[in-house]
Amino acid sequence: MKGCRRFETLELKGNRQVVRASDARRLRRELQQQFPLLADQQLQVVWPVGDGVKTQVELQKLQGHTSLYFVEGLPLFYTDQPKNVGAPRFWPSLYLLQRCPQIVSNVVIFEGVGSKIIKGADLFTPGMVIKEGATPRESWVHATFGNFAAGDFVAIRERGHWMPLATGVWNVSSSELEHRGQQGCSLNVEHCLDDALWLAGDGRMPTQPLTDVSAALQEIKDKEIAAEHEANLASHAAQLEEARKQLAAFALDGPKQIKRKQKALRQIQELRAKVEAGQLQPDADQQDKLGRESALSQELADLEARLARVTAGEETAETLVGPPPPPPGAAGPEAGTTQPDQLSQTTADNANLDADSDADVDVDAEVDANTPAAAAEPAGLPTDNADGTQADEAGDESADDYINxxxxxxxxxxxxxxxxxxxxxxxxxxxxxxxxxxxxxxxxxxxxxxxxxxxxxxxxxxxxxxxxxxxxxxxxxxxxxxxxxxxxxxxxxxxxxxxxxxxxxLLTEEELAASQASDDADVAFATTQGASKQGTSGFVEARGGKNPRTITCAFVRKRQKNITVVNGLEANGIKLDEALRRDLANAMSASVSFGKATDLKLGRPLHIQGIHVGPVAKFLMERYQIPKAAVKVDTTNVPKHLR
Structure with missing residues (x-):
């Protein structure tokens, strides 16, 4: 059956155009990306590049959105993608497949079928050389052609010949072909010997491969191995970085974990002493806690041992992750070295240790519930220092160690x-x-x-x-x-x-009150009555010469409205009362309200509708005699013409 060939004739659309060097380099890269089996040494023969090498690439446009590319006078490939519609798909010609036959799948046909294809026939399944499956479960389609979809591109060659004589596309998928059986037309031939595309080149038929295919395949394999080695090195570096982070976190959190477990263990021991003395009849939960004493002791010993190793430098990221992967061809890691999966195991062990850290909370609750108020121990049990003195377990935490x-x-x-x-x-x-x-x-x-x-x-x-x-x-x-x-x-x-x-x-009520008292001691604003005729609060420097808490005036957009926000007034002893709201509203000719406090240290914010950053700051400084250095005016978001 004759098919409608793409290249029965070349319907030219204009003259050939020389492709710019930058576009030629891009085409060469895209060609290699689409055909991963195209080796550099093969492409260098077909399309040479390098210092002092000038390769002429020409473009011939055809009717039907087809673009034919000539390299040194040979039509090597063509595209059929309309301009600006997705990435172009490259179709190799027989001239390219003569030099690189391995870049596409091959369909082998019987002797004599090729002459009919050249005369214009499409390829039927009975004309193909079929292989039997290696096992009864493997179909003949998979054994011969592998898996393919309708529209996939293939090269066609006769049995016993290395050079393809035609190219085509499948008109069925592998599953459809298996269901239909070995009958009917399966391949539509697009390009073959002696058609218009072939005659556009020099028409030469080599007697032997123009490039070493086995060497090209080895080059591609070496590239894959090198890429895999680079990926392994990157993965090893990422594991090292993760291990360093985990060790740094454990160095900071390990002492806290040890103190919590020591506290839980002491409370379990006290609970056991009360039970043995007959002062307490334990319930089921308390019996369960008492049964965890040995396990908790072992966890504590493991934590202390690991912290000692980390502190002494015996446990490092390198010992956890192991050595980097050897280069391709080198011997593997020696027996006994630590492998990367040890990191995940160590992480899992740490998680198991941390999962039991809630024992101290439950034990606290049980001891408090069953112990008289006079004998109950405070929640923050002291621990012994090296010199025999006692210190609170949280005493070593720095007040500046803020969380994010x-x-x-x-x-x-x-x-x-x-x-x-x-x-x-x-x-x-x-x-x-x-x-x-x-x-x-x-x-x-x-x-x-x-x-x-x-x-x-x-x-x-x-x-x-x-x-x-x-x-x-x-x-x-x-x-x-x-x-x-x-x-x-x-x-x-x-x-x-x-x-x-x-x-x-959480801060306890006592700690929260102490924190607020400490903040009040640092405040450099003091309230004085009768500072003005309006009865407003005044500003004086606090004793001790400490700096005041900064008052900030900034502009924000909230619910599609311009809002000027003032923070830090209450923290500095200035009351947010109705008199301030009324006077500020009259001075700014705007609505004024008091927001909700998100931080007890700063107090409630002051909201003024509109952009009044500078005037509000000036109003507050004049009203409360606030030094200019104590007020921060943030004009970051304020339009330039309003600053």
Whole structure:
């Protein structure tokens, strides 16, 4: 059966055009990308490049969106993609396949079938050389051609010949061909010997391959091995970096873990002493805690041993990850060296140790519930120093060791999830934020001094953080309406919630009061009555010569409105009362309101509608005699003509 050949004639569209050198280099790269089996040494023969080498590349446009590319006078490949419609797909000609026959799949035909193809016939399945499957389960299609889809490109050659005589595309897929059987037309021939595309070249037929195919395949294999080695080196470097981070985190957190386990172990021992003395009849949970004493002692010993190894430099990232992978062809790592999978095992061991760190919380609760108030031990049990003195276990933590915004948000959300009751569910995420999370933010230990801002975290909004916790299985969210997210269920047995230690994360009422008192001592604003006829508060420097807390005036966009925000007034002893709101509203001719405090140290912010950063700062300095150095005017977001 005769088919409609693409290159029965060449319907030219204009004259040949010389391709610019930059476009020629791009075409050469794209050709190699589409045909991974095209070796550099083969392409160098067909399309030479290098210093002092000038290869002429020409473009001949044909009708039907076909572009034919000539390299040194030979039509090597063509594209049939319309301009600006996706990436072009390259189709090799017989001239390119003579030099690089391995770049596409080959279909072998019987002797004599090739002459019919050259005369214009398409290829039927009975004319192909078929192989039997290696096993009864392997089909003849897979054994002969592998898996292919309709439209895949192949080269056609006769049995016993290395050079293809035609090219074509499958008109069926491998599964369709297997279902139909060995009958019917399967390949549509596009290009063959003696057609118009072949005659556009020199028409020479080589008697032997023009390039060494085996050497080309070896070159490609070497490239793959080298690329795999580079990927292994990059993976090894990433594992080293991850191991260093884990060791650095353990060096900081290890002592805290040891102190928590020591505290839990002491309390278990005290619980056992009360039981043995007959002062307490343990329940089932307390019996379970008493049974964990030996396991907790072993965990404590393991932690202390590992901390000693890390401190002495015996356990390093290199010992955890092992040596880098050897180059291709080199001998593998010696027996006994640590392999990369030890890192994941060590990480898992650390996770198992950390998962039990909530034991001290549960033991605290049980001891407090069964011990008289006079005999109950304070929550923060002291530990013995090397010199025999006692010190609080949290005493070695630096007050400047702030957590970041991400940790601040996660800790507040996890603590709030522990506190909400099942009767309150389902609960709107916005309500959860306003009633539960916001109240805990100022009480988180070591939080940054600046006000909390969810947009400065990696989550950008609370809903994203809640979705992250849902993926971890901590909560289950529902969305009855688009954009309205509810917390439907909380997995209170999840390790993320069990690991939450309120004693370690939250300031107690005494600590919160002491923190506020400390802040008041550092404040350089003092309130004096009768400073002016209006009865407003005045500004004086605090005793001790300490610097005042900075008052900031900034401009933000909130709900498509311009808002001037002033922070730090209450922290410096200035009352936000009705008199200030009224006078400031009259002076600025704008609406004035007091916001909610997100940080107890800074107090409530002052909101003035409109862009009044400079005038508001001037008003406050004149009203309260505030030095200019104590006021920070942030004009970052203010338009230039209003600064």
């Amino acid at each position: 915004m991400d940790q601040w948000a996660e800790r507040a959300v996890l603590l709030a999830l522990r506190k909400i009751k099942n009767a309150d569910l389902p609960l709107l995420v916005s309500t959860f934020n306003g009633k539960h999370v916001s109240a805990l933010l100022p009480r988180i230990k070591h939080h940054p001094p600046e006000p909390f801002n969810i947009r400065q975290t990696q989550f950008k909004k609370l809903a994203t953080l809640m979705q992250s916790l849902e993926k971890q299985g901590v909560v289950h969210l529902i969305e009855p309406k688009q954009g309205v997210v509810h917390i439907d269920r909380v997995d209170r047995g999840h390790s993320r919630l069990l690991d939450v230690d309120e004693d370690d994360m």
